[in-house]
Amino acid sequence: MVFIKKTKSLCPECFKPVEAEVYDEEGKVWIKKDCPEHGHFKNTYWSDSELYKRVSAFDPSIKSVENPQVNNDMGCPNNCGICSDHETSTVLGLIDVTNRCNLKCPVCFANAAISKKLYEPSYEEIRQMLKSLRDLKPIPTPAIQYAGGEPTVRKDIVGLIKLAKEEGFSHTQIATNGLRLARKKILAQELADAGLNTVYLQFDGVSEEPYIYNRGKNLLPQKIEAIENCRKANLGIVLVPTIVKGVNDQQIGDIINFAINNIDIIHGVNFQPVSFAGRTPANQVEKQRITIPDFINLVEKQTKQIHLDDFYPPSAMEPVSHFIGALEGEEPSATFNCHQHCGIATYIFIENGKIVPVTEFIDVDRFLEFLDDGAQKIDDGGFGIKKRVLFSATKELPKIIDRDKTPESLEISKILLNVFKNRSYDSLREFHRNSLLISCMHFMDPFNFDEDRVKKCVIHYAVPDGRIIPFCTMNSMYRQGVEDEFSVPFKPENISKKIKN
Numbered sequence: 001m002v003f004i005k006k007t008k009s010l011c012p013e014c015f016k017p018v019e020a021e022v023y024d025e026e027g028k029v030w031i032k033k034d035c036p037e038h039g040h041f042k043n044t045y046w047s048d049s050e051l052y053k054r055v056s057a058f059d060p061s062i063k064s065v066e067n068p069q070v071n072n073d074m075g076c077p078n079n080c081g082i083c084s085d086h087e088t089s090t091v092l093g094l095i096d097v098t099n100r101c102n103l104k105c106p107v108c109f110a111n112a113a114i115s116k117k118l119y120e121p122s123y124e125e126i127r128q129m130l131k132s133l134r135d136l137k138p139i140p141t142p143a144i145q146y147a148g149g150e151p152t153v154r155k156d157i158v159g160l161i162k163l164a165k166e167e168g169f170s171h172t173q174i175a176t177n178g179l180r181l182a183r184k185k186i187l188a189q190e191l192a193d194a195g196l197n198t199v200y201l202q203f204d205g206v207s208e209e210p211y212i213y214n215r216g217k218n219l220l221p222q223k224i225e226a227i228e229n230c231r232k233a234n235l236g237i238v239l240v241p242t243i244v245k246g247v248n249d250q251q252i253g254d255i256i257n258f259a260i261n262n263i264d265i266i267h268g269v270n271f272q273p274v275s276f277a278g279r280t281p282a283n284q285v286e287k288q289r290i291t292i293p294d295f296i297n298l299v300e301k302q303t304k305q306i307h308l309d310d311f312y313p314p315s316a317m318e319p320v321s322h323f324i325g326a327l328e329g330e331e332p333s334a335t336f337n338c339h340q341h342c343g344i345a346t347y348i349f350i351e352n353g354k355i356v357p358v359t360e361f362i363d364v365d366r367f368l369e370f371l372d373d374g375a376q377k378i379d380d381g382g383f384g385i386k387k388r389v390l391f392s393a394t395k396e397l398p399k400i401i402d403r404d405k406t407p408e409s410l411e412i413s414k415i416l417l418n419v420f421k422n423r424s425y426d427s428l429r430e431f432h433r434n435s436l437l438i439s440c441m442h443f444m445d446p447f448n449f450d451e452d453r454v455k456k457c458v459i460h461y462a463v464p465d466g467r468i469i470p471f472c473t474m475n476s477m478y479r480q481g482v483e484d485e486f487s488v489p490f491k492p493e494n495i496s497k498k499i500k501n
């Protein structure tokens with residue numbers, strides 16, 4: 001057994017914070033803890049210690065908010081609000097706009113009809129929540145996602161997208177099951193016209209079985225119809241499969257292929273291994289757990305063209321914004337610099353029907369090193385330093401990029417030089433337009449909860465009393481309290497009253 005770190009976790013029985021230890025044993029990384037009342041727990045943290053070590057090198061830089069709402073009096077994770085101990089800013093803000101839904105998924109906990117409570121912030125409350133995200137300093141939250149429940153059951157959802165744009169969010173997305181996008185053909189166009197950037201579409205697989213297990217009925221035809229309606233409205237989609245062992249973990253390659261076949265409108269697939277609510281027996285959790293290493297092994301096995309080494313944690317990309325920020329003489333813009341063990345991603349391109357991961361034609365490690373070094377030189381200053389660094393880029397990039405292996409449609413050196421020289425973000429969009437982002441975020445549950453990770457969370461819920469709560473503490477600790485405080489009885493008159501506000 002090799003000790004890795006001490007941290008704080010949660011007891012899966014009573015959800016109280018407890019001291020925990022992360023360690024390496026027989027090629028796997030584990031987390032263990034003792035609750036004075038409920039005993040000892042040992043659970044998988046990462047199922048491959050070699051990969052854990054490789055990724056550990058990419059710890060994100062600390063960028064705390066300058067205007068936290070609360071102090072850290074009670075110690076993490078008891079102060080969420082956001083507190084002065086939190087180590088990253090909010091990159092993606094989330095607002096649950098309702099807990100109503102037009103489905104009753106067996107795996108869902110937010111069903112209004114079952115809970116008999118309606119959680120549905122008013123339009124004005126949502127405006128205030130948007131403002132609290134935009135008021136964060138030094139970096140106002142750039143992106144917002146409306147979630148729920150099912151956000152499209154709100155009659156004012158189009159207005160809420162406009163509202164987010166008015167409040168200054170450059171990126172807006174909705175997390176949806178797609179049923180209303182399928183049924184109401186005009187909705188995709190209305191949302192696109194209002195400024196919606198991305199439909200974050202729940203998509204569990206390419207056959208009916210995963211839907212029947214996860215959602216209670218076959219929803220594949222509706223998903224296809226929703227995608228068609230988004231295509232007509234030129235509204236970009238990211239597919240979001242919830243991966244459950246034995247249900248759809250054998251469809252990961254097929255889902256990637258489905259996205260490739262619709263690459264004109266699908267820009268990414270963000271796989272989310274199912275997380276376990278407390279009270280799931282620990283031995284069941286161990287049987288069903290899919291960690292990030294399991295996920296990328298499945299990708300490799302099922303696609304045979306995307307490999308373990310093609311994946312990097314999002315925090316690895318920090319040098320890109322550091323470099324651009326240094327050129328502009330500004331603070332780096334918000335990057336998705338969550339904890340290195342929270343997520344993993346790669347870009348793929350398609351050339352003559354074959355998958356080409358970005359690592360096949362860019363030496364990513366060398367590229368990141370070049371950017372880091374360049375940004376440092378600019379920060380250190382010196383006569384004509386920006387020009388000199390840019391000049392060195394024209395010489396270095398051809399060594400970092402293998403032209404023979406670069407997809408024909410992609411003028412990658414030109415794109416990168418455009419981004420650096422002219423700060424042309426349109427060029428970066430061109431890179432994204434031709435590629436598909438394959439990513440995985442492993443949300444935590446009380447079994448594998450790690451204070452170290454949650455302190456570096458960049459996905460934060462805004463709630464009606466002005467608090468900003470990291471995703472994994474919200475869902476492990478705070479959700480019940482927030483919903484109890486701000487819910488009203490689930491009656492039709494309350495729904496209309498809320499929406500009129």
Ligand code: SF4
Nearest residue numbers: 076077079080083086
């Ligand atoms: S998760 Fe972040 S905001 Fe919450 S208590 Fe810990 S440091 Fe503070």
Ligand code: SF4
Nearest residue numbers: 338342443457471472
């Ligand atoms: S949501 Fe959870 S898994 Fe994702 S960045 Fe935040 S703490 Fe990490």
